[in-house]
Every structure is written in C-alpha cells, then in structure tokens.
Amino acid sequence: MTPPRFRRLLPACALVLALSGCGGNQNTLHAVSHPEHEITNVFWVVFGFSCFGFGVIVFLLFLGWWRREKPNLPRGGGERAATGVVLGMGIALPIALLAALFIWSDVFVTQATSAPAKGSTALSIHVIGHQWWWEVRYDGTDVVTANEIHIPVKTRVDVELSTADVIHSFWIPELNRKTDMIPGVHNRQLLIANKPGVYRGQCSEFCGLQHAHMAVEVIAQTRSAYNTWLANQEKPVPASALPGAKIFQQQACSGCHQIRGTPAHGDVGPDLTHFASRSTIAALTMPNTPANLLQWIEHPQQVKPGNLMPDLKLPNADWTALERYLETLR
Amino acid sequence: MAVAAPEQRLARLERIWLERPGILGWLTTVDHKRIGLLYFWTTLVFFAAGGTEAMLMRTQLAQADEHVVGPETYDQLLTMHGVTMIFFFIIPMTTGAFGNYLVPLMIGARDMAFPRMNALSFWVFLGAGLFMYSSFLFHQAPDAGWFDYVPLGLKQYDGGLNIDFYALGLIFNSVASTLGAINLVVTIFKLRAPGMSWNRMPLFCFAMLAASLSLIFALPALTADLIFLELQRKLGFHFFDPAHGGSALLWQDLFWIFGHPEVYIIVLPAFGIATSIIPTFARHKMVAFPLVAMAELLVAFIGFGVWAHHMFATGIASTTLVFFAGASMIVVIPSTIQIYAWLMTVNIGTPSFKAPLLFIGGFILFFVVGGLSGIMFAAVPVDQATTDTYFVVAHFHFIIFGAAVFPLLGGIYYWFPKVTGRMYDERLAVISFILTFIGTAVTFFPMHIVGLLGMTRRVYTYDKGLGWDTYNLVETIGGFVIAAGLLLILFNIFWSYRRGEPAGRDPFHGGTLEWTTTSPPPTYNFPVVPTVSSAYPNWDEPDRQEDLRKLERGELVLDAGHETVVSSVNDARFDEVVEMPPESPWPILLAGALTIAFAFLLTSHWFVAGAFLVLTTLMLAGWHSQEPEEA
Numbered sequence: 001m002t003p004p005r006f007r008r009l010l011p012a013c014a015l016v017l018a019l020s021g022c023g024g025n026q027n028t029l030h031a032v033s034h035p036e037h038e039i040t041n042v043f044w045v046v047f048g049f050s051c052f053g054f055g056v057i058v059f060l061l062f063l064g065w066w067r068r069e070k071p072n073l074p075r076g077g078g079e080r081a082a083t084g085v086v087l088g089m090g091i092a093l094p095i096a097l098l099a100a101l102f103i104w105s106d107v108f109v110t111q112a113t114s115a116p117a118k119g120s121t122a123l124s125i126h127v128i129g130h131q132w133w134w135e136v137r138y139d140g141t142d143v144v145t146a147n148e149i150h151i152p153v154k155t156r157v158d159v160e161l162s163t164a165d166v167i168h169s170f171w172i173p174e175l176n177r178k179t180d181m182i183p184g185v186h187n188r189q190l191l192i193a194n195k196p197g198v199y200r201g202q203c204s205e206f207c208g209l210q211h212a213h214m215a216v217e218v219i220a221q222t223r224s225a226y227n228t229w230l231a232n233q234e235k236p237v238p239a240s241a242l243p244g245a246k247i248f249q250q251q252a253c254s255g256c257h258q259i260r261g262t263p264a265h266g267d268v269g270p271d272l273t274h275f276a277s278r279s280t281i282a283a284l285t286m287p288n289t290p291a292n293l294l295q296w297i298e299h300p301q302q303v304k305p306g307n308l309m310p311d312l313k314l315p316n317a318d319w320t321a322l323e324r325y326l327e328t329l330r
Numbered sequence: 331m332a333v334a335a336p337e338q339r340l341a342r343l344e345r346i347w348l349e350r351p352g353i354l355g356w357l358t359t360v361d362h363k364r365i366g367l368l369y370f371w372t373t374l375v376f377f378a379a380g381g382t383e384a385m386l387m388r389t390q391l392a393q394a395d396e397h398v399v400g401p402e403t404y405d406q407l408l409t410m411h412g413v414t415m416i417f418f419f420i421i422p423m424t425t426g427a428f429g430n431y432l433v434p435l436m437i438g439a440r441d442m443a444f445p446r447m448n449a450l451s452f453w454v455f456l457g458a459g460l461f462m463y464s465s466f467l468f469h470q471a472p473d474a475g476w477f478d479y480v481p482l483g484l485k486q487y488d489g490g491l492n493i494d495f496y497a498l499g500l501i502f503n504s505v506a507s508t509l510g511a512i513n514l515v516v517t518i519f520k521l522r523a524p525g526m527s528w529n530r531m532p533l534f535c536f537a538m539l540a541a542s543l544s545l546i547f548a549l550p551a552l553t554a555d556l557i558f559l560e561l562q563r564k565l566g567f568h569f570f571d572p573a574h575g576g577s578a579l580l581w582q583d584l585f586w587i588f589g590h591p592e593v594y595i596i597v598l599p600a601f602g603i604a605t606s607i608i609p610t611f612a613r614h615k616m617v618a619f620p621l622v623a624m625a626e627l628l629v630a631f632i633g634f635g636v637w638a639h640h641m642f643a644t645g646i647a648s649t650t651l652v653f654f655a656g657a658s659m660i661v662v663i664p665s666t667i668q669i670y671a672w673l674m675t676v677n678i679g680t681p682s683f684k685a686p687l688l689f690i691g692g693f694i695l696f697f698v699v700g701g702l703s704g705i706m707f708a709a710v711p712v713d714q715a716t717t718d719t720y721f722v723v724a725h726f727h728f729i730i731f732g733a734a735v736f737p738l739l740g741g742i743y744y745w746f747p748k749v750t751g752r753m754y755d756e757r758l759a760v761i762s763f764i765l766t767f768i769g770t771a772v773t774f775f776p777m778h779i780v781g782l783l784g785m786t787r788r789v790y791t792y793d794k795g796l797g798w799d800t801y802n803l804v805e806t807i808g809g810f811v812i813a814a815g816l817l818l819i820l821f822n823i824f825w826s827y828r829r830g831e832p833a834g835r836d837p838f839h840g841g842t843l844e845w846t847t848t849s850p851p852p853t854y855n856f857p858v859v860p861t862v863s864s865a866y867p868n869w870d871e872p873d874r875q876e877d878l879r880k881l882e883r884g885e886l887v888l889d890a891g892h893e894t895v896v897s898s899v900n901d902a903r904f905d906e907v908v909e910m911p912p913e914s915p916w917p918i919l920l921a922g923a924l925t926i927a928f929a930f931l932l933t934s935h936w937f938v939a940g941a942f943l944v945l946t947t948l949m950l951a952g953w954h955s956q957e958p959e960e961a
Binding site: 025026027028029035036038039042043046050053054057058060061063064065067068069070078079081082083085086087089090091094095098099101102105106107109110113114131165166167169171173177178179180182183184185187188200202203204205206207208209210211212284305306 | 400481487572617643655663673674680683695702705711712714717719784786787788791796
C-alpha cells in the first residue's frame with residue numbers, strides 16, 4: 001500500500017503544471033477577467049485545503065497500515081481519545097472551515113461574479129441558443145451574427161441568454177461561470193475580458209446529437225477595432241451579380257438564412273450577412289476556408305449529422321458558385 | 331409433549347423451511363437468501379452491460395475525432411450507462427442483494443417481514459430491467475441523458491420510443507425499489523432478535539434503514555415527474571411547456587428532489603459495509619458508534635435539502651442559491667464524522683489488511699477525493715465554473731465507483747465465505763484490489779484535469795488541439811485496467827466456489843449475528859432465534875453458549891411451524907411469534923403480467939394495458955387466498 005501517497009502527489013503535480021502555466025483555449029483556471037480571477041482564487045484555496053485534508057486521511061490510513069498485526073503497540077489513549085478525534089476533526093474543524101468557505105464563496109464571490117443590474121452596462125448582447133449554434137444579437141443595432149461574439153476589452157457587457165429550442169448552457173471558461181439558457185427563462189451573465197484575445201467556449205448542457213459541436217468564440221478587441229467591426233456588421237450587403245447570389249435566392253438556402261440587403265429572410269439558420277468575416281463554420285466545427293465551406297454546404301449531414309441543414313442535390317457548378325458567393329459576404 | 335433432542339428439532343426445522351427443489355424452487359422462492367442471490371447475479375449482469383457501455387464510450391473518446399460509434403449510439407450508451415449503473419446495478423445490488431441476504435441474518439430473523447413481497451420486488455425489478463434493455467433491440471434506447479432534461483426529452487425533440495422506454499421503465503422499476511425499501515424498513519423495525527434495541531443494532535442495518543427510508547420518500551418525486559413526462563409525451567399535456575403555463579425547471583426540481591437523496595441511497599449501504607468490515611479486521615468495535623449511527627440517519631435526512639445544487643447554473647434566485655449552498659456544506663459533516671470514526675477504529679484496533687479491508691482503505695481514499703471535490707460544488711461560483719464538465723464526471727465517479735462500488739467489492743469478499751461456505755483466494759483478491767485501485771485512480775483522476783481544461787461532459791467527440799487527447803487516452807487505458815480487476819474478482823468467485831478451502835462458521839471472527847450460524851446458513855437461518863445483549867453479539871461468548879442450551883431446551887427454536895419472532899420497535903422486547911408465508915408462484919406471475927401491461931403502455935395500447943393491469947389486481951386476490959394462519 002505504499003503507492004497511494006505517491007500516486008496522490010503525481011496527479012497533484014500534474015494538475016498544477018497542466019492548469020497554471022499554459023493558456024489553453026478553454027482552461028477554467030486561466031482567468032482573463034476579474035470574475036474568473038475570483039473564481040480561480042476560491043478553487044485554489046479549496047484545492048490547497050483539500051490537499052491538507054487528504055494528507056491527514058492518508059497519514060491516518062498509513063498509521064493503521066504500519067500498526068497492522070502488532071497488538072502490543074501503544075494505542076494513544078484508546079476509545080476516548082479516538083472519539084475526541086472524531087469530534088474535533090470530523091465535526092469542529094470542518095464546520096469552521098466550511099463556514100469560512102461559505103461566507104467567502106457563496107456570499108462575496110457569488111456577488112462579485114453575478115450578472116450586472118439590468119441596464120447598468122453600456123453594451124448588452126442577446127445570445128440565443130439553437131440546436132446546435134449560437135445566435136448573437138447586438139441590442140440597439142441590426143447586427144446579428146453567429147457563433148462569435150465580439151466585445152471591446154475592459155468593458156462590462158451584459159449578456160442576455162435565452163433559447164430557441166432545448167436547454168443550452170453558455171460558458172466562456174476564461175471569462176466567467178456558466179449560465180443555462182432555458183425555455184421561458186431569461187438569464188443574464190456578466191462578460192468582461194481584461195485583455196484582447198479569442199476565448200473559446202462550449203455549450204455545457206447536453207442538448208442532443210451535436211452537443212459536441214456547439215462551440216462559440218468571444219473575440220475581445222480594442223475599442224477602435226471593435227467599433228470598426230460593428231460598423232461593418234451593421235451594413236447590409238450590396239447587390240451581387242455573382243451567379244451564386246441567384247442560386248442562394250432560388251434554392252432552399254434563402255428559406256432558412258437571412259442576408260440583409262437581399263430578399264433572403266429565413267430565420268431557421270444563422271444570419272449570413274457577414275458570413276465570410278467569421279473564422280469558423282457550423283459553431284466551430286471547422287475553420288472557415290473555401291474547401292471546408294464547399295464540403296459543409298454540399299454535405300452538412302456528413303459534417304455534422306442531425307443538424308437542420310439538409311443535404312441538397314445541386315449540380316457541382318452550383319455548389320462552387322454558392323461557395324464563391326458566400327466568400328464575398330465580408 | 332415429548333422432549334426432543336436438538337438433532338430432531340433441527341431436522342424438523344429443515345423440513346418446515348424446505349423449498350421446492352430445482353428451477354421451479356428458484357422461481358417460487360420466498361427465502362430472502364435465495365432472493366438475495368437472484369438479485370446478486372441479475373445485477374451483476376446489468377453491471378456487465380453498464381460496464382460494456384462505459385468501455386465503448388471510453389474507446390470512442392480515446393482520441394480526438396474518433397469514429398467507433400456515431401452520436402446517436404453514443405447518446406444511447408451514455409444514457410443507458412447512467413440508468414443501468416444507478417437503477418439496475420447499485421440500488422438493487424445494495425438493497426436487493428446485500429440488504430436482502432444480510433439484514434435478516436444480522437438482526438437474527440428467519441426471513442424478511444414480507445417474504446412474498448420480497449420475491450415480487452425482485453421479479454418486478456427483473457421485468458423492468460428487461461423492459462428497459464429491450465429498447466436496444468429496436469435501436470431506440472433512451473438517449474437524453476440519465477436525468478433526461480426537458481424539453482430535450484419531449485416528443486418534439488425526441489420523437490421515437492426512446493424516452494418512453496426510459497420513463498415507463500423507471501416508473502416500473504420504482505415499484506420494485508419501493509417494495510424492497512418498505513420491506514427492509516419493516517424488517518428492521520419489527521423482526522430484530524429479542525434484546526437488539528436500537529443501540530445494539532449493527533451499523534450496516536442503520537445504513538440500510540436510512541437508505542430505504544430515503545428511497546421511500548424520494549422515489550415519489552421521480553415517479554410524479556415521469557408520469558408528467560409521459561402525460562405530455564403521449565397525451566399532449568403541458569407540464570413542462572412555458573408557452574402554456576408549464577415550466578422546464580419543474581422537471582429539474584422534481585428530478586433532483588429524487589436525484590440528490592439518490593446519491594446517499596447509493597453510498598449509505600456502502601458506508602454500512604465499511605462499518606461491518608472495519609471492526610472485524612481491526613478487531614475492535616466501531617469508535618463513536620452512536621455518532622456514526624446518527625450520522626447515517628442524518629445524511630439521509632439532510633440529503634433531501636440540497637437538491638438545487640444540481641441547478642446552480644439555471645439562474646435561480648440568489649437567496650435560494652445561498653440556502654442550498656449552505657445545506658450542501660452542512661451535508662459534509664455526517665460524512666467527515668464517519669470517515670474519522672472508520673480511521674480511528676482502524677488505529678485503536680489491531681488491523682489486519684486482508685482483501686476486504688484493503689478495499690475499504692481504497693474506498694476511504696476515493697471517498698475523500700470525491701468528497702473534497704464535492705465541497706467545491708457547494709461553493710456556487712466554483713460549481714458554475716466546473717459543473718457539466720468532466721470535473722463533475724470525475725467527482726461522481728469517485729463517489730459512485732470509488733465510494734459505493736469499492737465497499738461492495740470488499741463486501742463480496744467479506745461475505746463470500748458466509749454465502750458459499752468456502753474461502754476466496756486471498757492472493758488473487760489482493761491482485762484484484764491493486765488492479766481496480768490503480769485502474770480507478772488512472773481512469774477518473776485525469777477527468778478532473780481535463781474538466782478544468784474545459785472538456786464538457788456528454789460530448790461524443792472532441793477537437794484536437796484543446797489539450798485533452800492525452801488525458802482521455804490515459805482514462806481509457808485505466809478503464810481497461812478496472813475491467814481486468816473486475817474480471818479477476820469474478821474469476822475468484824467462480825474458482826473459489828468450486829475449490830476454495832472450507833470456511834467454517836466464522837473465518838474472520840466477525841462481530842455480528844450472521845457469523846453465529848453455519849456457512850452457508852440453513853434455510854431457517856438460526857437454529858435458535860438469538861438473544862442479544864450488545865452491538866457485537868458474536869463476540870459475546872456467554873450469550874452464544876446460552877443459545878446452545880436453548881436449543882437443548884427447545885426455547886425460541888420455533889419448530890412448531892414456519893415462524894419467526896416479532897419484537898417491539900424500540901427495545902426489541904419479545905412480542906410474539908408469527909407464521910411466515912410459504913413459497914408462492916404469485917409474485918413471478920404478477921410481475922410477468924405487469925411487464926406485459928407496461929409493454930402495452932409503451933405502444934399506447936391503453937385498453938390492452940388496462941386489461942393486464944386489471945389482471946394484476948385479480949392476481950393480488952389470488953395471492954391473498956393463501957394466507958398463513960394466525961399463530
């Protein structure tokens with residue numbers, strides 16, 4: 001039975017190494033916002049006390065192991081002392097520690113990380129969960145985008161969360177805790193990023209077949225870059241003479257997707273007005289490259305089985321034309 | 331009346347308690363030990379099924395973008411894995427197999443309080459399990475996760491029969507669990523041997539009592555929830571539909587009002603096993619016995635006040651959050667009491683680390699890891715950061731596999747000699763412990779890390795480049811190590827059953843009553859209903875000598891009929907002798923009719939289903955036509 005103590009240390013070291021240094025994409029403990037810092041502080045403190053508590057247990061277990069089959073060893077006070085340990089270590093000490101943790105985390109940190117009062121932020125965004133993508137609406141503008149949320153850095157953003165179908169959960173691990181999107185419920189969350197960057201998140205409530213492919217990116221930009229982006233997104237697209245534009249209108253595409261500035265006003269799938277400005281396809285299922293796009297529009301059921309976009313039968317030339325057209329929607 | 335020799339009395343008891351031989355005997359049995367064994371082997375088959383599902387999932391997740399199974403199959407596997415392990419393995423294994431076999435033996439009774447109801451609960455459980463698993467034949471196994479959140483579980487998002495299998499199967503199964511739980515409670519309340527007042531009852535029975543009471547009060551919430559779900563799915567009701575005044579959160583509240591007590595229902599019997607094994611191998615009675623007994627009952631009670639901590643991310647009001655977070659902190663205390671009581675018992679005794687105690691050592695370590703990560707979920711912000719990730723998966727597998735299954739494995743070794751009369755192979759047992767221990771740590775510990783790295787649960791695949799690959803591969807390898815350890819245990823059981831050394835009455839010098847009788851115990855359990863004067867009656871030599879003298883005198887032998895002793899609830903004073911019912915074909919027939927009724931409910935043939943439900947009622951009348959006579 002020597003290994004357990006050793007084994008315990010190994011994962012603990014691995015844990016610290018894996019989680020503290022590198023800035024992973026979806027690393028809960030890599031905080032880039034005040035709220036997430038507070039959360040990781042609580043985590044590490046509880047983790048520290050946990051190591052101590054676990055150490056005590058391992059020590060007692062080894063004491064027993066060491067005493068095995070040795071009836072003559074001193075018993076250190078017998079049953080009375082043992083009951084004392086149960087009362088002290090099993091009741092008094094945990095009550096004190098838990099009470100402290102309760103007040104710190106459940107009262108103070110909960111407050112510091114909870115949603116801002118309605119209307120108290122300069123920017124508010126409405127994120128709507130769909131099977132299996134995210135609709136993002138910028139309040140007070142016409143901007144509708146999908147699967148990527150642009151925000152200015154160091155700005156408190158009020159994110160309103162709702163769902164168009166089943167329950168989803170909105171979570172950007174490096175920015176804040178997760179909040180569910182529930183039918184008939186309007187939840188909100190505080191989003192703030194301390195430095196520019198791309199912060200990946202993922203739906204974290206099981207929402208059906210493609211729950212695994214429902215990711216989202218928060219792109220925190222400097223104020224000026226954000227303003228430029230927003231101004232561009234607000235514009236409708238100019239009329240296009242490309243053959244793909246016509247195919248888009250004539251085929252089923254326009255029934256489900258909207259492209260502002262054209263007659264396409266479908267509201268089933270994502271708004272495609274500035275599709276080419278986005279970095280990924282199908283909620284981060286793949287990078288937005290011409291080859292991937294072609295594969296996606298031709299075989300959506302192979303790329304992401306079960307999603308609402310059907311495999312249409314079109315001549316090859318039409319697919320290429322559609323792909324070329326979509327690439328122009330910058 | 332002629333004075334009979336002890337041998338004649340025993341022969342008479344043997345004749346009175348004899349059941350039909352062969353297969354038919356097993357189908358109509360009301361003997362709690364045979365029913366316990368039926369439960370044991372059946373749940374073991376379900377355990378194998380749930381384990382196979384787990385291994386398929388782990389193989390799929392071994393690498394990024396793997397294609398072992400598709401999303402549809404994966405969702406069915408993950409749902410059935412959860413449903414199987416909780417409803418068709420752990421609960422029936424602990425309450426059904428261990429509870430059934432051991433509780434009457436530990437309290438000195440000759441059977442459970444309601445022997446035929448006991449048989450019924452087994453056959454209904456088997457029917458429900460087969461019903462649930464038949465869904466795989468139609469490729470329509472439940473697929474919305476074991477807690478089946480709505481609206482995902484509603485008809486518009488899940489149009490097949492998948493969720494109907496889930497809802498009806500669990501309603502059906504809750505009949506079995508409720509019957510079993512009521513039976514255990516009444517048995518523990520009324521059939522304790524004379525002298526076994528509450529303070530002398532084995533802690534195992536306290537744990538079983540606490541788990542059974544929890545089951546009785548928790549299951550109705552689940553059943554109501556499932557009935558609402560079926561009414562909405564099959565008949566168009568609107569319980570969970572906000573557009574018509576319903577609420578999607580209603581499902582979650584009702585589910586977790588059941589679901590959290592459920593966690594304690596799962597681990598309490600395991601605590602009970604630990605409190606049986608530790609005193610035996612530490613050769614010392616449990617430290618802080620009354621505190622541990624109270625802690626077991628208390629955890630079952632407080633367990634009903636913490637359910638909303640499964641819903642911290644749903645946006646519930648902050649006062650509600652604080653209340654449930656506080657309650658979730660408090661529920662830690664009964665567990666810390668027990669952990670220190672176990673450890674101090676080991677330390678003031680003279681421990682002998684045989685396989686059963688090794689498993690309990692593993693259990694304590696895993697339970698502490700799972701408990702400490704559990705505390706993090708009582709801190710609301712940390713909960714909301716880690717919930718629905720693999721961190722949670724790690725946490726509850728340390729609790730359910732580490733803290734609930736490890737004592738079960740230790741318990742299998744510990745009571746193997748009692749049940750079979752032969753010793754298990756100690757060396758193989760130690761190897762199996764090492765394999766399962768390492769396997770469990772290697773499988774479930776990295777899940778903490780990968781969860782903190784952002785891997786959400788219930789994903790059938792994941793992208794490369796998120797830093798999750800290595801951890802997942804290690805977890806999968808660990809899974810196969812666990813499987814090897816478990817197979818070794820199974821091999822040990824079979825091998826030792828044929829070739830093990832004869833074990834004798836009491837190979838470990840255990841303290842509780844089951845060790846006072848022969849191994850395997852006779853059908854009537856004890857030649858003389860024992861009289862108890864402490865919590866460890868097998869260590870009270872004078873009392874056991876007195877039992878032998880009573881056999882000479884014919885006192886409390888009850889060889890006049892198929893009888894057991896009933897005693898008063900608190901002090902266990904001798905109350906009366908009651909006649910127990912003999913073997914009966916009705917339980918299995920009734921369970922069969924009920925299974926058919928549920929099959930027709932599934933296919934919405936309401937009238938045929940109704941006819942079979944009427945038939946089950948008629949069968950109840952048939953059942954009660956053969957009542958034992960008043961003694």
